[in-house]
Amino acid sequence: MFLGLEYNTRVVLLGTTFLGCACGLLGVYLLLRRRALLGDAISHATLPGVALAFLWTAAQDAEKSLSVILMGAAVSGTLGGLTVLALRHAGKIREDAALGIVLSVFFGAGVALVKIGQHVGGQASGLDRFIYGRAAAMTSESVWLNGAAALFIVLVVLSLGKELKLLCFDQQLARSQGWPVVLLDLLLMVLVVAVTVVGLQAVGLLMIIALQVTPAASSRFWTHKLSLMLIISAMIGAISCAGGTLLSAEVDKLPSGATIVLLACGAFAISFVFGTERGVWWQFARQRRLRHQQDQQHLLRVACEYLECRSELPEAIENRSSSPVPLGDLAKQRDWSLAYLRRLCKRLQSSGVVVLGADRTIQLTPRGLTLARQVVRYHRLLEHYMVTSAEALAGQADREADYLEHGLLPEHLAELEGLLDAQSLLPPSPHPLKLTPPLSEESLPDKI
Amino acid sequence: MSSENVLENFSGELPLVVRDVTVAYQRKPVLWNVSLEIPTGKLVGLVGPNGAGKSTLLKAIVDMVPRISGEIRVFGKAFRRNRKRIAYVPQRESVDWDFPATVLDVVLMGTYGELGWFARVGAKQRMAAMDALRRMEIEHLAARQISQLSGGQQQRTFLARALVQTADLYLMDEPFAAVDASTEKAIVTLMRELQRLEKTIVVVHHDLHTVPEYFDYLVLLNMRLVAAGPTKQVFTQKNLQKTYGGKLTLLEEIGEAMRLREGGV
Structure with a gap:
């Protein structure tokens, strides 16, 4: 089956599989640090950057505009994340309110920019693929780049396993041992931005957060071990991404982002019911x-x-x-x-x-x-x-x-x-x- | 000579010297001008009513809350230059016990500070952790999920984690809160054992009845230092009255008024 695929599809498949791995691993720490919503705010906050960059480069060639768009997404996503942190620290506002404000304001600004783009250039419809994800539209160069970036994120998360575990479980101990807690939190945020940017083309900015949270949340139903959670979550992420990519390649007009997320949600539903540690069916059977x-x-x-x-x-x-x-x-x-x-x-x-x-x-x-x-x-x-x-x-x-x-x-x-x-x-x-x-x-x- | 040097000469190698420390949470004063010295090898009770700033004092020592003024020295140096000699044991409720980790995992976290960036836990750390578990008499729980522990077992896990840090000064925030009788006994035994090894232990404590039995040195706190010294001298009716007979209400009210005026929440 694998060999029957076109070269481009095979490359895309590889890239999105790494992306799923990265999302699954990062999601576990995001969930344990209770920062899942920060990820949501960040991914929504990339939209104004994407739209601005799109307007900016509308006249230029596709390859160049893509890198500018990704850069715009990174900058505006980081800005959104930092705004949340700043609002929480400086202003006297609760975290959930800060998240809500940033998410809606940034996304609203992005939508407005997209509309302007449609009025001015009339070709902003190409923006859809960054919002909803369309893996098949990726060129093989950008796929290689994204795959490499996803692999890099996987390596960073794996090599910082000990530090992130400590941060998530007991930040007081972490601080008393001299770990830079704020820096580690920032790093987590940067990784979220990176994974969002990497996943922009395949999954889209609206649904990338689901790919981070869902596999991680699913894995908790199967095990009480962090190491196993990471493996299971990465696997669910990778399988949903690979499956979603294949399906959207086979079925015409099926957006890869939504397919990937739906597959991940399916995995969640199965975990919720049949998960061996916390699944409701097992709990019922045990009782x-x-x-x-x-x-x-x-x-x-x-x-x-x-x-x-x-x-x-x-x-x-x-x-x-x-x-x-x-x-x-x-x-x-x-x-x-x-x-x-x-x-x-x-x-x-x-x-x-x-x-x-x-x-x-x-x-x-x-x-x-x-x-x-x-x-x-x-x-x-x-x-x-x-x-x-x-x-x-x-x-x-x-x-x-x-x-x-x-x-x-x-x-x-x-x-x-x-x-x-x-x-x-x-x-x-x-x-x-x-x-x-x-x-x-x-x-x-x-x-x- | 800078003031820091003066202080260093003055305090020598005392485990803990606190000078004129004031801490406020958003203008609301929690500790006022606290000064005290703890000699080596003492088992110190830190006692006072709710909201007296006991936990805050411990957190101020490990730089976890910013202080408005004052100096703190541990073994003659600033805490950040001397971290390895201090083990801080936070309150048991401060972490999520549903976290996916085993007892051994949690105890191993005590070794992370020593290990530093990227280094992995090895056989040496594992042995140290098992040894600490043995000392807390919970080695049979090493592989147990922390969500399955009783309150007493959670506290023993935390103390084992502090033990692998091989510190000289232990700061424990309410280790006796809601633990069973046998755990309480085990903690006391551990503290005595540490004391025999010339370690210094500072313990936030609530139960006045056990103070003379457990501690040979006592710090009475109620936002301000009421008294500090050997338990025999400090644990008097008069001092206790001063500690528990009403907080510094006027100061608190003024602080509250300041806070409101400056637009705090």
Whole structure:
């Protein structure tokens, strides 16, 4: 497929891929330094420079005018960034207000200039490609130049990894160690300007910020490691850029900028849902698994207490198998539906803890009996602790222990055992067990 | 002879000398004419009510807030010429603990100052960091994400980071704030250990009950210096009354009026 492309397209592809890498890397630090909006203001602020340079060079040849336009973008973008910093430091204005003012004023001025250009020269329509990006319109010379610049930005960001990490995490420590915090912030700003200028032709000044923020924000859903974040973000940036470039080359009139940004947004959507660290789907699955685990423990406890109430527990331990426990009785104890209960039991059966019997009963296996007694023991140790040490009422203790027992760690257990001097394997319950034999007798008929 | 030389001769190699320091945030005075000297090897409590300027004093020492007037010397020199001998531990809440970093990453940041531009962390730094983690009894947390730490573990991480800086003067901003009992004990043990090594430790502290137990030197501050000296002499009912019995309200009001007149926000 690669070889089937025209030479020019291949070169463009290479250039934009480097651009995506640069944006992805820089974006991570921009996000961690909470400067994403500064990037937005800077990229919008390039417009008046672009428009002025365009008017200025309208009569000259294309190659020359391009370098002047890029220069104009750099100057006016830097000016915008500095205005934000100046407004914040000198004037007494909040950062968000400063950003909003600079962004809109600069962009407004740019739009006005573009309109003037259309009136005067009538050919300002060529400006569109700097606003929305049109990679296919790039000449191979400018592509090589842009690719080299993007590669340079990648190298700068990578070689300053340690300094930028410190700046983003703890600027107070950075200052006390003598790092020039203001200089590093300025450098970050200069890099944003550079990446904006580099991306002007391929992505356009309106959407370059999305290419900086989106991959970085996406990468946070996959990892808690900064090094991995950088790799993932760079990859998302590179892939969206390459994909966007290819698509816009194949499909007529498809602007590369918008395509690239849409691909990056797609990556964000996928990360948001399926990201292994923070993705909502995984979070949901994790919570569900946790709830199932807890319910399995509850089930074992209820079964054990059922046997205890009917004084069948010692016998069960001796026989290495319990008498059948009706599911209906267990479901009533915890407001479970029979269907959900059966699903829980199936899971427990597959891990060899219970055996599902005929006519809606379960039997605990030897392993199940041991586990169940352990669960009951933890629950009661906690209850006793709350009653004796926290002066909780027995009923209250039951509910709180019900919740807390799942968070018990070995060290907590050791402490509880020490405090309560609990030698017996199964301490008695501090409150009467609800599941008394008459009640279960009563409930027997409805499961025939 | 310039005034700087006089001051240098006068202070010798004392870990910390503060002379007539005044700090204001936008005309609102926070510290007024504070002067004090801290002798070597002391465990110093910096105590005063909220808004007394304790944190500001620490920040003024490490040049993080501009001072209107006054001089500060650490081991006889300006801070910027002597950075490596000072380790500053900011308040725990001053950073974002959701930052993508492990405990080891954070502790390694303590070595960045020594490393300088572009240099990478190597085996030597890593060993120093693990050693510091061991001293704070959190080596088992080295690979843990900092977002998973309890308050006490966060504070231990910060202190381990300060330890790898191998400084002679430690400035700690409220290390005891909202930590569990065992962490508090570990911090005290650490401070005593540092003291045995002839290090000087200045600690912003809130709990008056523990002052005589923890510190052998005390600075009482309430915008102005109330008293400074060995705890036994300074920790008196009278001094505490002076420190906590109402702030310098008149000065504060005048400062506020100035600020408004000059158009501050």
